[in-house]
Amino acid sequence: MTFYESHKKIEFLDRRLQREKTARIAAESILEAKSKEVYLSNQKLVKAVSDLEKLTIAVEQSPIIVLMTDIRGVVEYVNQSFTVISGYSKRQVVGKDIRSLGLILDKKPMEGIKYVMQNKALWQGEIQGTSVTKQVYKLKISISPILDKAQNITHFQYNCENVTLQKENELRIYNLAHHDSLTQLYNRFSINSILQQTIISAERNKSLMSVVFIDMDRFKQINDTHGHKVGDVLLQQVASRLSGTCKRKNDYIARIGGDEFLIILNDMQDVAFVALIAKAIVDVLSLPYFCEGQELRSSPSVGIAVYPNDGQSAEELVKNADAAMYHAKENGRRNYRFFTKELNKLVEEKNMLEKDLRQALDNNELELYYQPQIHLGDTLKFGVEALIRWRHAILGFVSPEKFIAIAEERGLIYELGGWVIETAFQQLINWSSVSEIPIKMAINISAKQIEDKRFVHDLRLLVDKYKIVPEMVELEITESIAMVNPQQSIKTLKEIRSLGFELAIDDFGTGYSSLSYIKNLPIQTLKLDRSFIDNLEEDIDNAKICKAAISLSHDLGLRFVAEGVETKGQAKYLTDNGCDVLQGYYFCRPVPASAALVFIRDYQTHSF
Template identity: 40%
Template structure:
């Protein structure tokens, strides 16, 4: 480097110049040159490092920009997904910050509260949203309480239901939202629960109202009565419960069908409801029974007047499906606080009084009395005892002979049920037969009587080879075509008895409950070879129209006509007429209650065919009948 510089200077100097004198200068220049070259080299290195760093930074920046772009796209996608999710729900959503300023919301929120989307940034503000909702609801105080709760307890969820002016119900749920552990506001969710509320209200209405008549039902009337009693406090206001039973409805329902029966019940409910006093509740208790609850009455006379008014209202004829129908009512009344302190007790006692009204001839009004409770208790004891009697076979049969009045021979017996408890107490059929009918035991008892009678008849026929039959009285409930025909057919097959060995006795009232059905059943029994008789003839309807249509073999003249025929010309004339009528219709006659020789002789003169009564024999056991059959059966009397 030095030689080169020296050569260059030499070329620039004149010839003969002394270069040695320039040596210090040249060295200084060389030094400077070398120094500059070193600095330049350092600069090159620095520039190279800076370029590498810039390139690296550029690559990093490019990478971060790409990451930022990806993040932006992801955020846009998330935001789009969030918006789509918010707008896909049926709930209105609004998110607010810690200052209660709305941050975001969905379209359903705007629609739910009729907010204008184009002006949403103006409308949706802290004060505006609250004021808007307060104007839309019927219960602003509840919304105000919820709003205040949210301010007071920012970390607690809240709930309220907004009742809107347009009839809707909006369920409002709010939950706090957090960011990095700090409360940053709240999320409000609004659900339209109008349909749910309507269904709930319908379900509540259905639970407390009768489907057919739309009247309050049993549950609601219990609630109304108890509420009135509890609301009265120490004042003890008087209330009345009227238990109304329709007389004759069951017959109409069975004769004309359920559709007519239902329409009739609706008409009855409407007529009753139109004339009930103010501040009272009419309910359908069930079936053909209604309850009228009178609140805060002045006296029992007021309840009596209301019952009498309703009785007269129902007496007026009803027009249903082009038919004129007639009903009456039997009404029982119980009073608060005299007869009870709660709905259950009062209704039970009013029910007792209603049944008492029915037993007194129907179409009347009766107040509850202590004696009715004792009678009901007695009947309930009989009911419970009846169930045990059936299970424990406490019944037995006695038999009363039927005597041919010409030959004075035994031609059959009537089976008579008796009930003797294990304690030895004997219960009269007059007590337990009505109870058995009322409580649904009569068919089981009737089947047992038929079974026992046929079993005993099998034994007697083996000893007594002349014609001989056994009569069994059948209740109205038992005397239904399917029941009685099936039972009789089964017993004949089981005991191998000829059909004419059994006689079925039915009363006039059984026939008149449904004459057409009774005639059909009697015809079927006749085809089977079973004899039938009308028991207690003359005490019921005694209609010649039905008598000529009935396929029966015998008329049994009731004891009340036979008792005084030797003393009363009128009674004798009636019995004579009955005998003559029966004979003209090809029927035999049986006189019940033959207790004296004079009565026997007069019945024989009148042409009566068969006699039955204490003159011949009291009801006796099967063994005693067996003993009588083994004797000369032509004996005039076979007294026990």
């Protein structure tokens, strides 16, 4: 081999070696890249597994009930929350049809499943279930589809929230708002709404309907002699007998006052029918009552007004049935009377009382009394509620319920309410000039005032005129007032609140008490109706209602006032359960301004 050939061969081998070296480096680079890729993939897989484990744990331990079924409804997964509420173990559930697990999938949820299948979209609703131990529970449910890559439904996922307690609370609140707690009949607010709807129906169908007003004779004497507990038992027996007498589906019965009941009789063929019912009511309510081992006697006075002849509005029918009831009472009791034109005499008497009331306003013959309120555990120790009084020159003391009703009926209430507010403001100024004790003033306002567009403007003028501190004035409204026109009422109340006044719901528990509505009101205080305080020491249910109402008030961030406190036992129970303010005869009756100030100055903290 020549030198030249040897040189060429060396060059060839060198180039080959270089290529191999380059290839090796490239291969090593590729291997390194692939190794890194595999490592990163492994890391992602580890993270994915970890995330999946976390998700599985989260779903398993979630308070939300989760179920998964195949397209046929066969259960493939349930979490722990379902086993807890249903009482079934996972082994008992998986592989079973979802309808066999105590869940009531009736018309609505089945329509929901159909909707999910047709639209591949979420459906929400409510269902009921029964546990292994026969406990009924209620669920808020959402059903959603699980889709494969081809967008076909392969499974259904059920997410459920246990709303059993919420529904029970809503039912309690509803019953408290719409039913009388003693008799479980409708209350005044509910029956008034029902009556308005009944009138509309009767007008549309050209049919007769009647309002029957019942007052139990001698009830006050029985109550005063034998005590509230016996009186309550008697009223419950009255309610039971009325329910047994008026059994038609479209008859409605309500307790609208202490011993007053109202019945709506629908779809009557003639007036003779209501006469038969009225006689049956008189007969059954005149039978002896057995209460606490005692035989008691009471009988009803019944008044009847028939639509459309005796009135075409709810207010007019109730008013005329009430007038007929008094006519029955005046004619020996234990009977019934239909409203007649002769009863217009009552209207004439009202006209005379209205005229005298207008004169009393013009001549400053009205006065305010003040009932002290005891604030517990508060920097502010005292408040008062302003209560209007009228001592007629001839008739003597006229009940506020009587002349306030006339003022509302005859368009005097705005003027009368304005007089109360201005007089109360003046009294605050007078007290502040002679005493350093801060006193908060509670003033009742009516629906007519809330509805009147002048009200907020006139309030602002009075604040400027008397330079009072609005925060020291609490304006009280009833639940039914706030529901007259909810949106407008809330708007007006917010405007009042913006002036600095505090607002209170008065007579809480006798009207519309929906939590969802109350929380939207700009109020600071709930004032429990005195009917719940009356038998607090003897009636366990009333005691529970008081305790629950105090808790509800505080949960909503509101002050709680109990009115009608008449005994030391009542005061102690309310105080022990966190009541904020006490008011009632146990402390002081409504008294003139000077006597109220003396009480406040001399008051020594009660020890219950």
